[in-house]
Amino acid sequence: MEQALLGFINTLRQHDVRISTSETLDALHTADVVGYGERELLRNALAAALTKTREEKATFHRCFDLYFLAKGERHSEQQQKQQESAHPTQFELPDAVAGDAAVQAALSAPMVQAAIDGNQDAVTMAIEEAAEGVSLDTIRFNTQKGIFRRRLAEAAGTGEFDKAIEVLKAIDEEELAGPIEWLEQQRNTLDMAARDEVEHQLLLNANAAGRAIQQQMLRNTKLSALEGYHLKQLPTLIRALAKKLATRHRQRRRVDRRGKLDMAKTLRRNLAYGGVPFHTYWKQKRKDQPKLYVLCDVSGSVSTYARFLLLFLYSLTDVMPRIRSFVFTSEVYEVTELFDRHPPEQAVEMVNQKWGRGSSDYGNSFKHFVRDFGAQIDRNTTLIILGDGRANSADPGLNELRQLYDKSKYLLWFNPEPRSAWNTGDSEIKRYQSACHFVAECNSLAKLERLLDRLLTVLR
């Protein structure tokens, strides 16, 4: 039973439930305490020990049903089938050959013997043991089915039947036709059981493995190349990436927070205690709060990127300074409030619906931005501009951008176009480059993650 529990934990892991070794030990203890007798009790107890969020609990219950219930049902089904097929004909060996030593040896092989005795549980047990032997739980893809089935059947003992059949055939006696057929039938039953087991395990594993590969792929593909179905999955992935970044950068702040001992102040305040420093005061460098402004092009060609940049940034609010966000096509609109009032995913949708049309006019947009918000840009402000720098052959607004560049701490330009396409056609990115601290290519999640990681490092 322990083996089954470990198998179950493995299944959970493949479904993205994070289970550490110590939790595995907990689960084993838990099972010891509550026993395997009552399913609901075991289910509740394991759920408490193994899962740590509400989502994980839902996954847990799904897997529990799939793993334990399905296993039990399948076995009783199998047994029924075997009983039906086995009962009508009994295995009877003609007396003539019963005494033959070779025949006896072949028939006393454990699996064959079990079949002759009508021991139905033996098949179940053999399959289970064999599954472990060939590490069936590592099966991932449909294409592996054939090889695993063959290995599993062999490990479970089809070979023993083959041997027995061979021995009987070699004797070449007519009366043996019945027993040979019977043995073949038994062999097929075992083979079928192996096939069922492989199918079941694949069902448990395939989804998870597929997802892992898919996520890897999603991170590295160009965002614009993604289609509807994959786009829906991105927010989840972004949240996970953001969480990782946030954890990394939160830890650093902990170290920074305490400053040096402020001797003068400590002595002065502790005069009442005869100079004994009961209360300590710490000198802290007061850092001005950094500010982050994001200006996104949401015209047709780059709106997808704007979406994910905003989504990513707002998933990082834990560690990011306060963000003010703006979008533009031909004019600039502030969308900070939208994000304050709605969850990021919804806000991004609203932005896209409301403004995500038309073609971009950089000159006009920059002019507006400088006029309305330029006064707020100061030495603590980092400004991120997301756009492809294609000014449609109109005024690129370079002077305005230079003003922003001079006033801000950093002016970063994220360009979703691949580097090879920069400065081709109406792209003005080279000229913009002269008025930016940094121009980066950002067209996949992996690149975006790396950029934001660096951004977080410089912001504090």
Place this chain on the structure above:
Amino acid sequence: MQPTPASTAVTQLIEGFAAAGYIASEAIATTVFLAQQLQRPILVEGPPGVGKTELAKATALHNDLPLVRLQCYEGLDESKALYDWKYSKQLLYSQVLKEQLHDILQGAKGLVESVERLKTFGDIFYSEEFLEPRPLLKALREPNGAVLLIDEIDKADYEFESLLLEILSDFQASIPEIGTVKATTKPVVILTSNNTRDLSDALKRRCLHLYIDFPSRELEQRIVHTRVPEIPESLSQQLVSFIQQVRELDLKKAPAVSETLDWARALLLLHATSLSPELVQSTLNVILKFEEDIQLVSPDIRQLLKDR
């Protein structure tokens, strides 16, 4: 089927909780049973007002143990949660002992000998005598064990979680000046969280996790009966059914169990015997705490009362 010893224990626990005025679902009872068997803390999550804190109180009452409560907030630190030194007492003693010092050092020649003599007295100022135990230490030193409730852990800082780790896994606390204080009897630890932020994996790993959701209709009915026994059967049915439906609407804050109970008590005070649309309208502010929510529900009151 013969009930296993574990399942009998869980059933007993449910009955025990019921006697303490807490209606527990099977999942809740199983988790508490496990926590006692494995000596693990429980991390309870769920929407506000579903009885997370109540669970700790009921556990204390059922096991007849003292309840030690630590309410978390931003900026909570060691000196408020674990221990502190009694500074003023230390100061006072140091003044008094100054006089004594002379006698002790009498006859000592030179600095080295004086220091040698002082050494034999040990570190009196940093001893148990001057230790001011805070909730965590108090729970550890409780001779017969205790129920330690660490309420709303998500409100505390990230750093505070790390402080808890030693206590949660080994039931001991390290005080640099004294050494390690081990629990005399391991306390039952219950942490609650409203999920305003993610807790660290290290903390979660050490705990059993329990998610308490809004109760089912049948369970809520029983809760109302236990907590407000005077309420007539028909009214409590109507009320629970109404609340259950309201929870399915898109509200800013869905009414919790505590609000159901408040409402039941309020209706009892008004001598109501059944729910009428007018009565619901005038008492809606007991269960809904936002103006927007009230406006959302108001037009549908008749409909909600009709279909059950």
